[in-house]
Amino acid sequence: MSSISTEDIKREFTRSVLGMTGIAIITSxxxxxxxxxxxxxxxxFQEWNNPEKWLTYPKTSIPIWVNYFxxxxxxxxxxxxxxxxxxxxxxxxxxxxxxxxxxxxxDFPSDFVxxxxxxxxxxxxxxxxxxRPDEKEINLxxxxxxxxxxxxxxKQRIFSTDEMIKKNIRMESEMFAFDVSxxxxxxxxxxETSENKVLKxxxxxxxxxxxxxxxxxxxxSKIILGGKAxxxxxxxxxxxxxxxxxLWGTPLALxxxxxxxxxxxxxxxxxxxxxxxxxxxxxxxxxxxxxVIYALPALPFLIILAVTISNSIFLxxxxxxxxxxxxxxxxxxxxxxxxxxxxxxxxxxxxxxKDTKIIFKHIIPQLLPYAxxxxxxxxxAAITTEAGLSFLGLGDPSFPTxxxxxxxxxxxxxxxxxxxxxxxxxxxxxxxxxxxxxxxGNALDTIVNPKLxx
Amino acid sequence: MFGVLLITLLLxxxxxxxxxDTILKQGIIFQVRSxxxxxxxxxxxxxxPDEFEAYVQQKIDERIKNLGxxxxxxxxxxxGYTMIKIMMxxxxxxxxxxxxxGSSDVGDILLEKIPKTVLLFTTAxxxxxxxxxxxxxxxxxxxxxxxxxxxxxxxxxxxxxxxxxxxxxxxxxxxFVYQIFPARATPDMxxxxxxxxxxxxxxxxxxxxTIVLIGFGSWAYLVRNFMVGVMQEDFITAKKTMxxxxxxxxxxxxxxxxxxxxxxxxxxxxxGSLGGAIITEAVFDWPGMGRLYFEAITVMDLPVIxxxxxxxxxxxxxxxxxxxxxxxxFDPRVRTGT
Numbered sequence: 066m067s068s069i070s071t072e073d074i075k076r077e078f079t080r081s082v083l084g085m086t087g088i089a090i091i092t093s094x095x096x097x098x099x100x101x102x103x104x105x106x107x108x109x110f111q112e113w114n115n116p117e118k119w120l121t122y123p124k125t126s127i128p129i130w131v132n133y134f135x136x137x138x139x140x141x142x143x144x145x146x147x148x149x150x151x152x153x154x155x156x157x158x159x160x161x162x163x164x165x166x167x168x169x170x171x172d173f174p175s176d177f178v179x180x181x182x183x184x185x186x187x188x189x190x191x192x193x194x195x196x197r198p199d200e201k202e203i204n205l206x207x208x209x210x211x212x213x214x215x216x217x218x219x220k221q222r223i224f225s226t227d228e229m230i231k232k233n234i235r236m237e238s239e240m241f242a243f244d245v246s247x248x249x250x251x252x253x254x255x256x257e258t259s260e261n262k263v264l265k266x267x268x269x270x271x272x273x274x275x276x277x278x279x280x281x282x283x284x285x286s287k288i289i290l291g292g293k294a295x296x297x298x299x300x301x302x303x304x305x306x307x308x309x310x311x312l313w314g315t316p317l318a319l320x321x322x323x324x325x326x327x328x329x330x331x332x333x334x335x336x337x338x339x340x341x342x343x344x345x346x347x348x349x350x351x352x353x354x355x356x357v358i359y360a361l362p363a364l365p366f367l368i369i370l371a372v373t374i375s376n377s378i379f380l381x382x383x384x385x386x387x388x389x390x391x392x393x394x395x396x397x398x399x400x401x402x403x404x405x406x407x408x409x410x411x412x413x414x415x416x417x418x419k420d421t422k423i424i425f426k427h428i429i430p431q432l433l434p435y436a437x438x439x440x441x442x443x444x445x446a447a448i449t450t451e452a453g454l455s456f457l458g459l460g461d462p463s464f465p466t467x468x469x470x471x472x473x474x475x476x477x478x479x480x481x482x483x484x485x486x487x488x489x490x491x492x493x494x495x496x497x498x499x500x501x502x503x504x505x506g507n508a509l510d511t512i513v514n515p516k517l518x519x
Numbered sequence: 520m521f522g523v524l525l526i527t528l529l530l531x532x533x534x535x536x537x538x539x540d541t542i543l544k545q546g547i548i549f550q551v552r553s554x555x556x557x558x559x560x561x562x563x564x565x566x567x568p569d570e571f572e573a574y575v576q577q578k579i580d581e582r583i584k585n586l587g588x589x590x591x592x593x594x595x596x597x598x599g600y601t602m603i604k605i606m607m608x609x610x611x612x613x614x615x616x617x618x619x620x621g622s623s624d625v626g627d628i629l630l631e632k633i634p635k636t637v638l639l640f641t642t643a644x645x646x647x648x649x650x651x652x653x654x655x656x657x658x659x660x661x662x663x664x665x666x667x668x669x670x671x672x673x674x675x676x677x678x679x680x681x682x683x684x685x686x687x688x689x690x691x692x693x694x695f696v697y698q699i700f701p702a703r704a705t706p707d708m709x710x711x712x713x714x715x716x717x718x719x720x721x722x723x724x725x726x727x728x729t730i731v732l733i734g735f736g737s738w739a740y741l742v743r744n745f746m747v748g749v750m751q752e753d754f755i756t757a758k759k760t761m762x763x764x765x766x767x768x769x770x771x772x773x774x775x776x777x778x779x780x781x782x783x784x785x786x787x788x789x790x791g792s793l794g795g796a797i798i799t800e801a802v803f804d805w806p807g808m809g810r811l812y813f814e815a816i817t818v819m820d821l822p823v824i825x826x827x828x829x830x831x832x833x834x835x836x837x838x839x840x841x842x843x844x845x846x847x848x849f850d851p852r853v854r855t856g857t
Contacts, residue, residue: 364798365812368812368816449681453798456683456801457797475802480690480691485691488687488688492685492688495681502679
């Protein structure tokens with residue numbers, strides 16, 4: 066085992082297909098992590114468990130790319146930003162906002178919400194109308210905001226279920242050749258006039274606000290057209306964009322896996338080598354302690370630790386380490402028993418070198434290839450265990466991981482309702498990440514232990 | 520081995536001890552207050568609310584003292600007492616959970632759940648080991664063949680999938696998309712019903728299939744690696760030159776020699792899967808130890824937690840012990856004294 070040099074390992078490793086596949090997967094995962102941390106601000110991510118933040122998103126919507134594979138296009142959920150035009154006539158100031166939307170789907174949007182925040186004084190009037198592809202314009206609502214003498218900031222949401230809008234549509238009912246009274250509003254205004262089918266094309270929501278003060282201002286304004294497809298990864302029951310959770314889960318999973326693996330391998334290695342090198346009573350005592358930890362049922366204890374002490378992610382890494390160094394300690398002890406009898410170690414001993422120096426300088430370097438292989442092999446176990454704990458609902462709520470997404474999926478019965486986009490990607494990511502490290506570990510292992518190669 | 524058991528117990532109690540005390544004390548306070556509201560005559564004796572409060576507090580302190588809760592949970596006599604009680608398998612009463620027939624005695628609950636977990640995981644492990652040994656032997660017979668490569672690849676891939684995630688997918692696929700198996704693994708019949716066993720087996724099918732699917736690959740791979748070692752031994756070569764049927768060599772002579780490590784790992788993986796049962800059973804809703812543990816954790820039912828951790832450790836140690844015995848049986852060299 067000591068006869069292999071680093072050069073040999075490198076050369077053999079680059080020749081192994083599996084090893085290189087593993088490296089490729091991990092590289093792409095690292096790239097994903099970097100993209101995630103750069104493009105998605107950490108503040109978004111910390112709001113993961115704050116339902117307020119996700120209000121404008123749709124519930125359990127399918128990823129939009131599904132539309133490329135289906136003949137029937139599922140309406141996308143759209144958040145539309147306005148184009149604002151200001152004008153003035155006869156002492157009234159008009160702000161006209163246009164919200165263009167291209168609607169080319171085979172089903173009606175489920176609803177729409179107009180959300181705005183404005184700063185005004187005196188009286189203020191607001192009208193909403195929809196310009197359809199067939200050049201017809203439907204007035205949806207005209208309403209006045211509460212009169213105020215001083216300048217106020219006013220925030221409101223107008224929903225498509227509003228009674229006023231319903232009334233206005235009933236007045237326009239002669240435009241449509243079918244009965245509009247029993248239909249959802251969006252099923253009417255996005256419909257062809259001759260029959261109740263989706264009219265495809267470019268729609269524009271026009272929102273005009275009239276006031277008599279030039280200082281009146283629209284601070285924030287957007288129209289949310291409700292659909293059933295959203296984002297690259299869809300959303301979950303709590304309207305959260307799964308892409309955010311999955312992307313941010315990547316660096317976390319890598320961090321957990323790698324730090325647990327490195328930590329436990331270092332501890333196990335030093336512990337095992339020390340025990341093997343010292344021999345006699347020290348060895349006996351250390352190995353008995355090792356046996357005790359080995360015989361503890363790991364998962365129940367991890368659960369108890371997480372429940373009683375803390376489920377902070379950093380402590381969790383520590384807990385995982387407690388249970389994963391044992392096997393490595395055993396193997397490295399038996400290896401150090403062999404190395405200890407080599408002549409150069411004996412020589413160093415006779416020369417009066419300190420024990421610690423012999424261990425760190427002469428024995429551990431011999432075990433490094435084995436150490437790297439075991440780091441790679443113990444990463445997946447750490448990731449799956451953490452995912453398992455999160456799946457049981459014991460994860461750190463401030464750092465949502467893949468396991469927690471699956472936990473939520475299970476709580477909301479995603480399997481029963483067929484939300485595959487909520488179940489498949491997180492698990493697949495866990496598996497792929499684990500697989501990458503297993504590939505690397507196996508490739509290293511075959512080089513380090515030539516016995517397995519045949 | 521007994522020492523390990525003691526340490527496990529000590530650790531468990533140490534971890535949940537303080538919480539348990541808080542809960543017990545709150546229970547007493549609640550009890551005292553409700554007793555007083557039940558007897559309005561007591562409060563009528565007091566004119567001053569402060570005096571009344573003092574009286575209540577005194578009552579509470581009295582009870583706490585009577586139950587020995589005034590000394591902290593880590594005091595030697597309390598820990599010793601708790602440990603002896605648990606070792607005599609007296610786990611006390613559960614705070615929230617009950618067994619199917621309504622008993623809240625932790626021992627009763629555990630007795631009801633253990634057979635189900637053992638049934639599920641023993642069945643799965645037996646199927647896994649049979650498939651694994653046959654496949655492993657077959658692939659070690661022809662190293663580099665298609666069987667060998669497929670097995671090895673499958674082993675590597677399946678080992679990195681979490682069982683519970685595959686479980687979720689299986690439920691999705693076979694309980695909802697194709698409605699072959701029930702989604703919840705809890706049988707919906709009374710145990711006295713004659714069809715109960717059939718129903719239990721039917722409900723068990725999906726979890727067993729899932730566990731087997733994930734498990735057998737790595738098993739076959741392990742068996743293969745052991746067998747490859749054995750197949751290179753001199754006595755196999757000798758048998759080959761003697762012209763003995765190759766199949767017979769593999770399944771009779773080589774497998775027997777590879778048996779000791781295989782059996783050890785079999786026992787260890789069986790007990791290891793008991794720990795993993797917590798998540799698997801939670802996914803499939805299988806009414807065993809694992810789900811009990813999960814439920815106990817969710818509602819913080821501490822006596823149940825302590826009891827099940829203890830039982831899990833006992834099962835784990837028993838299987839290590841059995842593995843040792845079997846090792847001696849298959850490999851007479853380690854037997855001493857005879």
